[in-house]
Amino acid sequence: MKALVKELPGVTDLEIKEIPTPVCPDNGVLLKVRVVAICGSDIHYYKYTEPMPLPQIMGHEFCGDIVEVGKDVKDWKVGDFVISRVPTYPCGECEACKSGHPESCTARKSAGLQRQGAYAEYIVSFPELLYHVPEGVSERMAACCEPAAVCLHAVKRFHVDPNWTVAVSGVGMIGLLVIQFLRIYGVRNIIAIGMDSDETARLPLAMKYGAVKTINAQHRSSAEQVLEYTNGRGVDLGIDCVGSVPAIEELFKMIAKGGILGAVGVPGTNDIVRVNWNKMVWRSQTIISSFYSAPEDWEELIEYMKSGELAFEDAFTHDLKLEEWEKVFKDSSNPEYVKAVFRPNN
Ligand SMILES: [Zn+2]
Numbered sequence: 637m638k639a640l641v642k643e644l645p646g647v648t649d650l651e652i653k654e655i656p657t658p659v660c661p662d663n664g665v666l667l668k669v670r671v672v673a674i675c676g677s678d679i680h681y682y683k684y685t686e687p688m689p690l691p692q693i694m695g696h697e698f699c700g701d702i703v704e705v706g707k708d709v710k711d712w713k714v715g716d717f718v719i720s721r722v723p724t725y726p727c728g729e730c731e732a733c734k735s736g737h738p739e740s741c742t743a744r745k746s747a748g749l750q751r752q753g754a755y756a757e758y759i760v761s762f763p764e765l766l767y768h769v770p771e772g773v774s775e776r777m778a779a780c781c782e783p784a785a786v787c788l789h790a791v792k793r794f795h796v797d798p799n800w801t802v803a804v805s806g807v808g809m810i811g812l813l814v815i816q817f818l819r820i821y822g823v824r825n826i827i828a829i830g831m832d833s834d835e836t837a838r839l840p841l842a843m844k845y846g847a848v849k850t851i852n853a854q855h856r857s858s859a860e861q862v863l864e865y866t867n868g869r870g871v872d873l874g875i876d877c878v879g880s881v882p883a884i885e886e887l888f889k890m891i892a893k894g895g896i897l898g899a900v901g902v903p904g905t906n907d908i909v910r911v912n913w914n915k916m917v918w919r920s921q922t923i924i925s926s927f928y929s930a931p932e933d934w935e936e937l938i939e940y941m942k943s944g945e946l947a948f949e950d951a952f953t954h955d956l957k958l959e960e961w962e963k964v965f966k967d968s969s970n971p972e973y974v975k976a977v978f979r980p981n982n
């Protein structure tokens with residue numbers, strides 16, 4: 637089968653390669669990938685800003701059609717069009733794996749990071765990870781359940797109150813989806829914070845998805861602007877969806893007494909955020925971080941897609957064949973870019 641492979645460290649060309657089609661395991665299914673979305677983290681991996689195992693076939697946001705069913709699998713059949721959570725595999729090297737208990741592996745390897753991902757024609761998944769794509773849900777939105785689940789999980793961890801004022805720092809796909817879930821959870825006073833490059837496409841989408849106010853942090857402190865907007869009170873919840881140190885430090889300055897800093901964006905491995913601990917304690921502030929998602933988040937958000945409450949078809953700016961990979965990675969820093977997908981079987 638055809639796959640898009642990153643072979644070398646640094647910002648190096650990806651390569652379309654012919655590799656063996658994965659074998660369908662007895663306890664799994666083989667999916668023909670319809671749509672795979674490009675995650676912000678894939679763009680980091682492409683640029684190799686963080687080390688990763690190579691060679692690698694990225695892609696962990698996808699949907700596809702079942703073309704083969706393992707003999708131990710019940711309830712799923714060839715032809716089912718499905719969303720899949722990210723397949724993970726026991727590492728084979730830790731103590732649990734070596735003592736014959738792969739189910740207790742603490743270092744599972746994820747598809748698209750340490751194991752073959754969905755930038756390929758086929759991928760293996762497992763029945764406990766699958767959901768039917770409901771009637772009326774677009775295949776591109778179906779492919780984006782993973783980032784959506786991460787965002788819904790975060791919003792649930794923050795236990796938002798509809799009366800809160802919430803600032804969302806960063807309006808990439810994660811920030812935009814967080815805004816949609818805040819709106820679904822009843823929050824009306826949402827402030828979206830971006831930079832000059834977000835003015836073209838992403839801040840307007842933030843307004844469309846539920847924000848009532850946008851702030852450009854490029855030339856003036858966003859905290860100053862938010863405090864002005866809230867008459868000096870600040871926000872009940874400030875959510876970082878960027879992972880940049882200055883943006884996080886800025887967020888701390890705009891959180892009200894008793895407020896929460898929500899951490900969703902992932903900074904670099906060596907990034908250190910400086911917190912004025914004294915101020916934080918005096919102001920009774922809380923930090924809540926959120927990573928990953930739970931199966932029930934996927935079920936919940938698929939319902940929102942079905943009902944139309946969660947809708948982001950207008951966020952897709954690139955819909956391409958695998959062979960056109962270069963355009964995505966080149967355009968990803970353009971102001972027009974929001975979210976891209978590949979169709980590996982086109
Ligand atoms: Zn992702």
Ligand SMILES: [Zn+2]
Pocket residue numbers: 726727728729730731732733734738740741742743744
């Ligand atoms: Zn292991």
